[in-house]
Amino acid sequence: MELLVVIAIIGILVALLLPAVQAAREAARRMQCANNLKQLGIALHNYHSTFGQFPLQAGGHPGYEDCSYLVGLLPFLEEQTLYDGIDFDLVEPEHSIIGGKRLVEHVVPAFLCPSESQGSLLVAKENCDEQPDAYASAVGNYAGSLGSQQMGRSVPCNLATIVGGGDPDGDGQNWYGYGTLPWGGDQATSGKKISGVFARSGWSANFHEITDGTSKTIGLLEIRPYCGHRCHSWQGWADGRAMWYGTTPPINFPTCAGENGVPGPAGEIPSSEGCHASHSTPTVQGAKSQHPGGANFCFCDGAVKFLAENIDYPLYQALGDRRDEVSIGEY
Numbered sequence: 001m002e003l004l005v006v007i008a009i010i011g012i013l014v015a016l017l018l019p020a021v022q023a024a025r026e027a028a029r030r031m032q033c034a035n036n037l038k039q040l041g042i043a044l045h046n047y048h049s050t051f052g053q054f055p056l057q058a059g060g061h062p063g064y065e066d067c068s069y070l071v072g073l074l075p076f077l078e079e080q081t082l083y084d085g086i087d088f089d090l091v092e093p094e095h096s097i098i099g100g101k102r103l104v105e106h107v108v109p110a111f112l113c114p115s116e117s118q119g120s121l122l123v124a125k126e127n128c129d130e131q132p133d134a135y136a137s138a139v140g141n142y143a144g145s146l147g148s149q150q151m152g153r154s155v156p157c158n159l160a161t162i163v164g165g166g167d168p169d170g171d172g173q174n175w176y177g178y179g180t181l182p183w184g185g186d187q188a189t190s191g192k193k194i195s196g197v198f199a200r201s202g203w204s205a206n207f208h209e210i211t212d213g214t215s216k217t218i219g220l221l222e223i224r225p226y227c228g229h230r231c232h233s234w235q236g237w238a239d240g241r242a243m244w245y246g247t248t249p250p251i252n253f254p255t256c257a258g259e260n261g262v263p264g265p266a267g268e269i270p271s272s273e274g275c276h277a278s279h280s281t282p283t284v285q286g287a288k289s290q291h292p293g294g295a296n297f298c299f300c301d302g303a304v305k306f307l308a309e310n311i312d313y314p315l316y317q318a319l320g321d322r323r324d325e326v327s328i329g330e331y
């Protein structure tokens with residue numbers, strides 16, 4: 001009898017302790033995740049010191065979406081060898097063969113958040129227009145921010161039904177900008193219509209263009225490529241097509257199969273349509289993490305902050321936009 005009581009007490013103690021141990025482990029992972037982001041922020045500043053602006057998506061070829069901004073950062077992250085192996089004369093330099101495999105297949109630990117449960121490689125599970133041959137892509141959990149941008153809409157999803165309609169045209173997207181998509185034409189070269197500090201291709205901000213202040217403007221977002229658009233996000237850290245993200249989607253909006261509100265078995269592509277679908281760009285191409293309650297962000301001054309997923313949405317948009325002139329209070 002006494003033995004049973006002792007066993008029962010031990011069982012209760014273990015049950016009490018286990019969540020605390022798991023929470024402590026996640027806290028450690030979140031700190032490492034934030035440290036990686038901090039290193040990227042430092043690399044961004046060092047890049048800016050050398051080139052006078054943030055690194056370009058598409059390697060400075062307006063209209064093309066080849067290399068992501070992370071490729072430009074490689075020499076500033078002690079990855080010079082990898083960078084030196086890239087053949088920029090290729091139409092798609094991100095497919096340069098280095099050490100026997102494509103650049104997009106190289107896992108760079110600095111680009112990975114340890115809380116990511118999906119592993120470091122993704123293989124597209126269905127053919128996309130841009131990707132006829134399936135191959136493994138190394139994941140990056142950090143993306144440059146397009147800010148409060150028009151993110152397009154390839155499946156029916158009215159973001160205003162989720163975030164409200166305080167923006168000029170009431171569709172819930174692009175609260176402080178001029179209503180255009182983040183690629184092509186003027187956006188790709190002058191950035192006038194880009195809300196944040198990176199474009200989908202061909203343009204990136206310099207400090208002078210961040211008129212709201214570098215400490216008040218988001219530069220990098222934590223992301224989960226697996227929960228993003230499978231024809232874009234699944235193509236890996238080195239591919240410019242994969243790395244366009246903004247503050248338009250609410251933080252941690254459920255877009256992974258098996259997540260709260262998203263039908264489909266965990267580990268599979270969501271079977272849902274509408275705002276939870278893989279192709280719903282205004283909801284999937286945003287900040288997302290597996291940390292409880294929010295995600296990590298690197299501001300343009302290099303400061304890393306954890307923003308709560310229930311942050312006031314208009315405030316979040318103001319933090320994403322570099323030139324809205326909205327004053328930022330406590331948050």
Ligand SMILES: [Ca+2]
Binds near residue numbers: 167169170174175
């Ligand atoms: Ca709008």
Ligand SMILES: [Ca+2]
Binds near residue numbers: 318322326
């Ligand atoms: Ca702002």
